[in-house]
Amino acid sequence: MAEPIDFYFDFASPYGYIASHRIDDLAARHGREVAWRPYLLGVAFQRTGIPLVTDQGIRGDYARHDFGRCARYHGVSFQIPDAFPMLAVNPSRAYYWLADQDGAAAKGLARALWRAYFVDNRDISKPEVIAEVAAAQGLDGAAVVAALQDRAIKDRLRQETENAIERGAFGSPYVIVDGEPFWGNDRLDMVEKWLETGGW
């Protein structure tokens, strides 16, 4: 079987959230799995000198309008949270804590965290919110809070972020299919064409 598709995203990214509703079904139509890989987009932005989109004047105004328009276009529930943007260190660590134990459960936790953030307006950068969301998924809330300070988990997120940047990621979502990179939720149609044809 072919290697999984790599789905890089930042938990604070509305476009990453929207893409998360589409990417696994899209890949499955072509017999492919998806490896979800949260990383810290802020680190990539520091390296490239790109300011956060919502801090870019009229471009930020456009983005704030476009987030909801894209979500509605794809039938995804969405509102801009009060705590937007947020530093996604903790939800990303929570994801990696679970990912090696149970990949499906880790995706389930990621989806629940996103729902808490973009639908229920909870601040998922806070350990106590993560614990609550995890517990509602049948996970051990105390264990996940402990994992947020675990040296190996911290190193894992740092390493995933470095790998993402080395592989060229500078946005969210950033999808790599057999070495070919695609930036943006609005490129998933092109990702599908690439899977169908093997490239052009």
Next chain:
Amino acid sequence: MAEPIDFYFDFASPYGYIASHRIDDLAARHGREVAWRPYLLGVAFQRTGIPLVTDQGIRGDYARHDFGRCARYHGVSFQIPDAFPMLAVNPSRAYYWLADQDGAAAKGLARALWRAYFVDNRDISKPEVIAEVAAAQGLDGAAVVAALQDRAIKDRLRQETENAIERGAFGSPYVIVDGEPFWGNDRLDMVEKWLETGGW
């Protein structure tokens, strides 16, 4: 009849060039005309503090790869010109010189200028190249070169650029349909959906 769709672009923009092959047919399918409005993206970038994409490190590497990939995806001939990027003042002025006299001829000149730049690797920022391209279109090459220094034409481009920025444009292409803005060639499917449905 409804107002025309506004198609803002910079002549140096590969994505604007690709979109120019699609936008008029797309609009015509919904009984709409398209007003082509070249403007100076560099001025918008100065206002927003956004560096030119090709100067943004790994993001620039991605863009250089993506230009050709998108062009092939849409069946558009393309190569990155030696003179890339270029300051699009002169081709934009040439366009506006003709636009008020003969809109269809102005689009024809724009297409010929783009072909000279992105297919034949000519530097269309140079008046002598513009004159040659215009002459091949059956236009008066000397008249277009004179127009490049015409006060009214200069003011027109300045005003169009100001209007574009006032209306929120910060990229190329930037399409406005009945007040609704769409940034990027990869959003033309969404533009089409908007024209079909009137929005969502």
